Amino acid sequence: MLQAHLDGELSSSEQVILDGHLSACPECQALLERHRHSTVELYETLAPLKLSRNLTQSVLDHLPEMEYTLLDVSGLNKRAKNPRIYRERMSRLVPIAAAGLLVFLAFLISKSWPSYDDPLQSPIGMVTALNGTVAYIQADHIERTPASLQGLTLKGDRYETNAHSQMMISLAGGSHIKLDENSRICIYDDRKIRIEKGQVFFDIGKDSRIFKVLTPSGDITVFGTSFNVEVSPESTSIAVREGEVQVDIDDLFRQIAPGQGIHVSPGITVLKPYTVDIESKTSWTNSIHPDDTAVLAYQSSIKSNTSSQKVMGHSGYLLQNINNRRIKQLEFSWKPNVALAGDRAGYLVYVYSENNEPIFKSYIDAAKLSNAGLTTLTLPNNTSESINARQAYVKLIPDFSSGSVETQFTKCEAILSEE
Structure with missing residues (x-):
């Protein structure tokens, strides 16, 4: 280490350790002085034998004529003489190169990863209850995968229950949707849903914006309310638990009060409300219980982070x-x-x-x-x-x-x- 000190090859940390030791060790101080004198004597003895500066040209002048290339080997000589210094320099460059590689990989991933800054990709709901296996079809896809509790809902997503499954989806704005067995829906956004088949119960959040439910038989216009919709290939039935529901079919429209229902089928010319036992009609919803953890996740990530539109309403x-x-x-x-x-x-x-x-x-x-x-x-x-x-x-x-x-x-x- 003493010779490396004289040659300037010690790292900064090694130099600090050596200086501390030398200050407290007279024997090593004396040994260092002997090394220094030996180095000087060796240099003075060999100095007359140094190669002349024009040695390269003298040798080349005595060689047969041929094409040659002069190589700059000064850098190689330095690295050969001081390998520790260059190892330290390389050790400093490795973390920098690794960080640059990570930044580049992050850039590539960000280009292919779905961004929730895009309104079309921002979550508008979450699965908060699951009974059995429910199929999930992502927007613009045909692959069916099992829906998961706390799974996020995006615009255009579809869900389908089978003969032994039910579910609940909680949407931004405080609306909750329950799907009975053998039901399928498409969620356009947090205020517009299409029922393709089956039975769905809606508990609409108190938002001044209208809520639209599309069915094969007609459209339902809703404000803050709760109601049940049953869709079959032949007809659609609506039953209101509370609030105000309006049904639109071409030029026909009708407002339905709590405790009333309406039946819509092709070719109908009059929308006539009738009395319905709403508790019996919606008893199937009693078996769907929201998961406490999922509800907390929904309230923190979907409901509370979505600002309802401030409107005068109707x-x-x-x-x-x-x-x-x-x-x-x-x-x-x-x-x-x-x-x-x-x-x-x-x-x-x-x-x-x-x-x-x-x-x-x-x-x-x-x-x-x-x-x-x-x-x-x-x-x-x-x-x-x-x-x-x-x-x-x-x-x-x-x-x-x-x-x-x-x-x-x-x-x-x-x-x-x-x-």
């Missing part, structure tokens, strides 16, 4: 002095909002009699509400029937598929036929 106008006359058209006025004109929501318009009988429905296009030059519009009634009522009720439901900004309506008036 609004309505009471039209008086109808007196059994036909409503020819409705006239609306609203306050303009130029700054947000391009992001307007459209509106579903439903007109009911005072007895909750449907009169007609229409739609206010978002493009008209976005036109800064318009503040009024007229909706015609394309039906020819008069109503047996003294007054009517107009319900406006925002449709956020076209935009997120609601319109503040200031007036709704009915233009009536002659008495």
Whole structure:
């Protein structure tokens, strides 16, 4: 080690150790001095025998003429003389190279890994109860894999139970969906579901946005409520436990109250509610119990991290002095909002009699509400029937598929036929 010290080959840590030892060891100090004198004497003795600087050229001048290449071997000589120094340098470079490789691999993985920053890939729900084996079909895929407790739900995902399985999915916004045996659904987003077959119970979170349930027989428009839907190849049945449910089929629509049901089948011309034993109808849901751990995971990762859209929800106008006359058209006025004109929501318009009988429905296009030059519009009634009522009720439901900004309506008036 003393000779390595004289040659400058010690590492910094070795040098510190040697200096500490030399300061307390007179014998090693004397030995170091002898080594130093020996090195000087050796250098002075061999100095006259040093090779001349032009040795290379002198040798080449006496060789036959041929092509040759001069190699710079100075670096090799240094590494041969001081191997420890170069090992230390390489040991410092290895972690840097490894870190660079990890960064490169992380970049490649990030390009192929699904990103939840993409709205289409952001989780909108979680499986919170499982009885038996349930098939899970990821959006845009056909492979069927077993659903798992606490499994995340993305837009477009589908679930299918068999003859011996049930499940519950909890969605953002506080909505919960229970699937009975032999049922299949597709989840478009946290406020729009399609039932393809079977029986499904909905407990919709108290959100001002409408909740849409699509079935082969018609669409169901829902606010905060709970209800049961049973879909077969021939028909669809809806039963309401609490809240407000509206069924839409082409030009037909009907509002259903708690304790009522409605049956929809192809070719139907009238939607007629009937009384239903809702407790008996939904007794199958009693065997589905949410897992406590899954519920906690849902509340921390899905429900609490999803901000509900702050909206006014549906609004309505009471039209008086109808007196059994036909409503020819409705006239609306609203306050303009130029700054947000391009992001307007459209509106579903439903007109009911005072007895909750449907009169007609229409739609206010978002493009008209976005036109800064318009503040009024007229909706015609394309039906020819008069109503047996003294007054009517107009319900406006925002449709956020076209935009997120609601319109503040200031007036709704009915233009009536002659008495």
